[in-house]
Amino acid sequence: MSTDQPPAVVRRGTNLDRVGGFNDSVVLDAIRRAEQLLSRVELAAATGLSGQAISNITRRLLDAGLVREAGRQRNAGLGKPRTLLELEPTGQYAVGVHLDPAVVTVVVLDLTGQVVARRRAETEVIANSALEPDALIEGIAAMIEQTITEAGAPRDRVVGVGIAAPGPIDVARGAVVDPPNLTAWHRVPLRDALRDRTGLPVLLDKDVTAAASAEKWAGGPNGRGSFVFFYLGTGVGAGLVIGDEVVRGTSGNVGEIGHVIVDPDGPLCFCGRRGCVGETSRPRYLVQQAVQAGVIAQGIDLDDRQAVDVAFGRLCFQAAEAPGAARAIVTALAGRIAKVVEDIANLLDLERVVFGGPYWDRLAPFFGDAVRETLRERFLVRSVHPFDVAGTALGADVGAVGAASLVLDHTFSPNPSVLLLGPPESALSGSRPVPAVNTAG
Numbered sequence: 001m002s003t004d005q006p007p008a009v010v011r012r013g014t015n016l017d018r019v020g021g022f023n024d025s026v027v028l029d030a031i032r033r034a035e036q037l038l039s040r041v042e043l044a045a046a047t048g049l050s051g052q053a054i055s056n057i058t059r060r061l062l063d064a065g066l067v068r069e070a071g072r073q074r075n076a077g078l079g080k081p082r083t084l085l086e087l088e089p090t091g092q093y094a095v096g097v098h099l100d101p102a103v104v105t106v107v108v109l110d111l112t113g114q115v116v117a118r119r120r121a122e123t124e125v126i127a128n129s130a131l132e133p134d135a136l137i138e139g140i141a142a143m144i145e146q147t148i149t150e151a152g153a154p155r156d157r158v159v160g161v162g163i164a165a166p167g168p169i170d171v172a173r174g175a176v177v178d179p180p181n182l183t184a185w186h187r188v189p190l191r192d193a194l195r196d197r198t199g200l201p202v203l204l205d206k207d208v209t210a211a212a213s214a215e216k217w218a219g220g221p222n223g224r225g226s227f228v229f230f231y232l233g234t235g236v237g238a239g240l241v242i243g244d245e246v247v248r249g250t251s252g253n254v255g256e257i258g259h260v261i262v263d264p265d266g267p268l269c270f271c272g273r274r275g276c277v278g279e280t281s282r283p284r285y286l287v288q289q290a291v292q293a294g295v296i297a298q299g300i301d302l303d304d305r306q307a308v309d310v311a312f313g314r315l316c317f318q319a320a321e322a323p324g325a326a327r328a329i330v331t332a333l334a335g336r337i338a339k340v341v342e343d344i345a346n347l348l349d350l351e352r353v354v355f356g357g358p359y360w361d362r363l364a365p366f367f368g369d370a371v372r373e374t375l376r377e378r379f380l381v382r383s384v385h386p387f388d389v390a391g392t393a394l395g396a397d398v399g400a401v402g403a404a405s406l407v408l409d410h411t412f413s414p415n416p417s418v419l420l421l422g423p424p425e426s427a428l429s430g431s432r433p434v435p436a437v438n439t440a441g
Contacts, residue, residue, distance in 0.1 A: 023049060027057045028066060028412055031085055032112070037070055039082035058085060066091040066111065087111050092411070093153040095144055095161040095200070096404025098207060098397070099123075099190075100358065101181035101234045102305055104136075105400040106143045108151035113218030113405060117151035118397065119143050124305075133188045141197035159411050160201035162403035163190060164210035166235065171252035174204045180270065181234050205406050207231065207399045208255040212239025213246050213409055214394055214402030215354050222390045225351045228344050229392070230337065232357040233399075236281045238344060246409070257344070262336040277340050283312035283359070286329060290315045293325040316362040334366045342378045345387055356392030357399070364391050
């Protein structure tokens with residue numbers, strides 16, 4: 001696997017006064033993405049803006065509390081030392097919510113993308129076992145308020161709430177539309193319901209898109225360039241970043257790869273076909289295989305999500321301990337997923353796959369050298385550039401981190417039109433405007 005890391009991509013600004021707001025975001029993004037602290041002179045070189053424009057923009061960013069001075073850089077005896085700039089972590093905060101059929105996670109990120117507070121609760125506990133939308137939404141709203149309090153984030157610095165939800169979603173209406181594992185959720189207007197309960201602007205996106213956004217915002221070198229984030233959770237999905245831009249598709253539902261057939265003789269999927277990668281990746285199916293192989297004792301209720309989760313953990317533990325039937329089951333899963341990744345990588349000419357999601361930690365040992373070598377050999381343009389395999393460094397909270405990252409991206413991106421979820425007025429719905437750095441130049 002190549003050890004070369006892609007360079008940070010810095011957008012170029014323009015010295016026309018009428019796009020001063022865009023330039024502010026370009027400079028803020030350059031400071032955020034730089035591998036080392038930058039001076040005003042270096043910012044001018046990186047962004048193509050004039051020295052005077054950089055001076056005006058950095059003054060605004062300093063006054064807004066979004067950037068701070070971070071010492072001086074010696075200049076090899078040529079002129080006075082240059083002042084270095086970095087993000088002010090406490091300048092703004094964003095809340096992220098990951099709604100998974102099994103668990104709800106809420107995080108608060110500072111401006112640098114660091115988690116400063118976190119809460120996690122089982123979905124069935126929040127909704128008193130019924131998973132009814134109203135009860136679950138009330139519980140999520142309460143978790144948001146508790147997490148903001150724990151973070152010590154001033155309310156006027158919380159720019160909004162991002163929600164990562166299982167698809168399909170209706171981005172124009174901010175609704176969750178019949179997700180397979182939340183049967184009571186039929187066109188639930190989750191975005192507006194949480195906005196009304198919290199008084200904060202709210203943005204809704206798919207969980208896999210949020211995970212890809214998290215990697216782009218806070219994942220370091222793995223989040224640069226063009227990659228697929230392969231999400232391993234209650235379901236599977238693929239978040240896409242092409243040329244440093246998150247891809248959403250026509251309706252915001254990109255990444256529905258669960259019905260790619262990887263085993264024509266596999267289990268029957270709810271779509272009516274056999275061997276879909278989503279169905280063959282579900283812990284329920286893998287546990288069922290383990291029971292049939294004698295790896296796990298008979299008697300597990302496969303409709304009991306918690307019991308299946310515990311059994312899946314045992315299966316992964318046994319597979320890691322020694323060769324045998326358990327390892328064969330999980331290794332076969334890794335092979336099926338690698339086949340899907342291979343097709344995506346070749347279709348889109350990607351640089352890497354980043355694996356993550358709630359089940360990644362358990363499955364990571366089975367996506368090592370063998371899978372990496374397979375993907376490298378099957379990548380059709382490997383003579384032009386390599387294809388790398390990585391695991392997210394953001395942990396199991398990547399969905400929630402991604403949801404908050406969407407808010408930061410929406411607020412501070414130098415190309416915000418790309419990030420709008422539906423019409424501009426519905427992208428980040430709230431009772432007050434989002435505080436933004438985009439002031440006129």
